[in-house]
Amino acid sequence: MAVPIRTAVAALCAGLAATLCTTAPARAGQDTPSPEHAWSVSGPERTAAAHEPLARISLDDSTGALSLSVSRGGRTVIEPSPVGIVTQQADLSKDLHFLHRRDRLVEERYRTKSGKRLYRQVRMNETRLSFATAAGAQLDLVVRASADGVAYRYVLPTGGYGDVLGETSAFNLPPDASTWLGTYRADNEGQFSQYTAATAPTGEYSDQALFATDGGYTLLAESDLTGAYSGARLAHDQGTGTYRIKLADEAVHTDGRLATPWRAMVTGDLATVTRSTFTDDLAPASQVRDPSWIRPGTVLWTWLAGGREAGQSLTAQKAYVDYAAERGWPYEAVDAGWYFKSDAWDTTDPNWQTDSWMPQLVDYARAKGVGIVVWIHQRDLDTPEERAQWLPTLERWGVKGVKIDFMNSEAQSMLQWYDAILKDTAAHHLMIDFHGSTIPKGIQRTWPQVMTLEGVGGEEKRTNTAAHLTTLPFTRNVIGSMDFTPGAFQRVGLRPNSDAAEVGLTVAYESGLQMFAGTPESYDARPLARAFLDQVPAAWDDTRLLAGAPGQEAVLARRSGDRWFLGGVYSGAAHTAEVPLTVGSGRWLVETIRDGADGLVQDRQVLRGGDKFDVEVVANGGFAGLVCRWHPGVTTCYR
Template sequence: MIRLKILFLFICCTLLPQLLHSQQTVLVSPNKKISVALYNTNQNQLTGDWYLAISYTDSSRSTVVIPRIDLGLVTKTQDFSKRLTYIKHGKTLPVNESYTMLHGKRSACSNSGNEQVIFLKNNNNVRLNIIVRAYNDGVVFRYELPEKKGQAIVEDELTAYTIPADNKRWLEKWNPANEGLYTTMDNKSMQQGEWCYPALFSAANKSCWFLLHEADLNRNYCGSKLSNAAEPSKYKITFPNPADARGTGNSQPTVTLPFRSPWRAVIIGSLKDIVASTLIDDVSAPSTLKNTDWIKPGLVSWNYWSNNHGTKDYKTVIKFADLAAEMGWPYTLLDWEWDAMANGGNLEDATRYILSKGVKPLIWYNSGGNHTWVPATPKDRMLTHQNRVEEFTKLKKMGVAGVKIDFFESEKQDMIQYYIDILEDAAQYEMMVYFHGSLVPRGWSRTYPHFMTSEAVRGAEWYNNVPDFTMAAPEHNTILPFTRNVIGPMDYTPVTFTNSQYPHVTSYGHELALSVVFESGLQHMADRPEGYLDLPAAARRFLMEVPVAWDETRLIDGYPGKEIIIARRKGEKWYIGGISSEQKEKSKTLKLDFLKDNITYKLTLIADGEHDKDFKTTYTVVDKSSTLNVKLLRRGGFVACITPVE
């Protein structure tokens, strides 16, 4: 009997800790709705292949959002992909900080969640840590190599999201400029390939949605994309293609130790939660700037859409400067070919004229170098620190407020470093920056608040490029607020009433609404002057006053590819924009219960009129208990401005 007791105690002392360690480690969000758990494929063992699983619970049901997220890294000298040994997990610690955004969907932001660190080691006893956070609107995790010095070449990242086949998904085929259309898929229409960020999914039971992206990308890593080329249901983190940027740069990043990867981010919740989320900015590095008084979001007049060679013509430049002045917009853009400007003046003449009208010029540059095939000049002014210092010094003296830099062609590590070099040098000369032909945002608007926007979208410019965009645009426009524009500013260059090379099929109400539906710190109004100046007074006044930086954003109604109605607040005023992609007229009844209690508001509604090029404007008094009835034409839209009555 004594021997049996001794044997039992021995088993308890030796095996019980192992059994306890083999149990899943669970981290829960502050609101208890989201949980992320660590599992081992080798049950009841401390060594094996580890993965995360994410669950979501609303008021009525619980859903396993992503049943498996594979983990691991492979460097040139160490393998952290298989047979990792669990050491321990740290205490759950709160993350709680507040910060302010100068532009974006919300001004007062909060980075509030719970964090846990998981400590693993490989067969060589080299450590790999997984830092996991659970937020009320999602989950993020990142890898940490805690060695104190040295470098490592990361040959592969094993992160892979297993998505249930019955999930609906909205994905954009990978292209270096991130300018494709989203494809809607279900289990019957599944496609395999490489995909851009962000990627949107809907749980089969419709209990929640989730959006995959990455955040806090810095010069110590490359950008990535998703690929399900190997397995249809598994979306693996994939490094840039070697052929990108004309074959320049390395696809595999060289990291400096100690190393932390970008956050792998999953935004989770209802569609309202997805649209309102600031998670990508929340988890990114705080601002590097002490003085931000010079950073001024605003509307911009832009001549390229109506005249591809507009900046080559001094008289055209003057017309768009006059347009900005008359509309009260703070900026006008001097796009490509400004170095060949003629017909009455050159660059210096143009900037003097623009400034004399109380408008500030922005100016375009080719990113240059062997990474781009585009020969447009100037092509070398941004390439080196010395060149940038010389150019920014000149631009500052000329009164230029910001630069648009184009054609980056890849997300390899050397290109990420180039982006950040530009941002850091531009800040020294108080120069706002936006990128075209570029990566989608990764939280840089928080770290570098003078990073105002990036293209990385198939925008209105494509009315110049292909006839296909005419019929694709209405549906595309209703997908972007749930995907691309969720994760950062988007330079779509919207609000065009006249036609470019290829025509619109959207109504005037739809186009006007894009000024609210789409968010960008510099919002480029792309139409020719008469497109705005010939509008009815109410619509023209709306475009003179609509903000581009918001204090609050709320989704009122919508579904990707069908419609979206979004409300944004600036100060005490609310602006609503709504668009439809459907081929039939429809009526919507909107609750205004987001308004404050016991306050009366004046509401101006500018909606579709009798036909596509007609507006109907109505004025009424509303409060929190009111409803708003709106009729939308096919592919139609509307805006509303709601102002407290003094």
């Protein structure tokens, strides 16, 4: 018989308190037990074993509770941390006994349409440990380890346990571990700040938290989140190094068997974490059979350029299309206002589509080689009927993508909406930019039409700090495309960085649709920036961290074909930055854009791979660069 939710939640609280505060007696019928059983899982690359993470899973024989720790080369990454899940019918966080173990090697190759690296190779060791309670309730703990991370998930193989009431999952860090946390918000736009693990204020934080221990850096993350479960955040009490998993729902409905999302720990040195595709590697394979229509690219975004008024004007939008075509930028995005009359159109009116000038704009843009992306509120795609009205219409008009806004939830019901919109947009060949949204969590591998997601305190914010901007490449942007919308040169005084840093953000931040947020006038006033933006792609063959320290500096190199693009951002006082050119051997032409006394300045020099070069950085400044092979006669990397 189902347990009422209020009663079940009360039972969960009592059960968790008992699990944490008492010790259960040894179970009857056992031989003299050992203090614990333990199993280890490491990455598959034996030649690099000392540098790979090692997960250790332990079963306490006195309580029947599981814990998991992670180390690298014998050094601490994650201290022993509780593992378990509680349902209406079974508490699978204690009183467990071991059944059996199964191991396998996971090897996969796949290509993506966007991201820090288009071609991916996956090698992971997987261990499945099966446990049961005395009453016969079964829990499988599946652990994977690769060269750049460890992850685990819970599998309830038999079902029949009722709703999930919570997890006892947590991550124990050394109290003095350096910590970068983003305050949790429903739209995932919290600003990142630095603490130690113990001194972070009591509260809730985004699950994309970065820690530095003697075993290296570790980014907590999640993968394969769908409407079968609930989104996670971290709950913390000041004074401890423990960060607990808290679900968005008090009860997660299940229809039977369940595999939860992966609790992932991306780990290694800072370069390894930054370059990692671990959360994508954990996710299911692509559900789009023919992705040929999915094309990343740079976008002229008109919201910060012209606001709602621009969205209501066909004349203004044609002018933006003209500018994008002149610059060779493949897309123009029309934001809020284009389909509003008072609040929203009456889509029950069979003639509602004929009121829009959007088909005329799409035809106009198509003739100039520019694709149109349109903004739409989530409430207008909330039901199957609304999606059946909107999405075929947008496809028929020739719209290339939709920017869907204001989900602002990771509750199970909203995640089920994501499941539906992902299938529907794929069927109607519409790329997606999610705003007011969840964060990637593997979604871009499974649904490659998802080109980017906001889930970040981006360019629209007026409270960002330079430290926040230099933390994002090591936190939010590690796990997937990030629609920060750089390039808003006109917002002088409303952004914390310099013009050269703003140019550098277009490379330092990866996004499958890289939305440029400036005005045509601001670009024309900065011809060096404009020329660089003309070169920037939105899909990358490789990514490398050249220099970095979260909150202080981030210099990334991204390769497209035979050219490397550089983006550097800094916080703090003006200084001379030293940058290693670790992009390969041989001789390279390096063209950089920096801040000068009277505006942007371009420098050129020829260097050998591995050399270091200096860049003069203003306070909270940065730089951008373009690098190509040099031989006599090569005078520029620009094309």
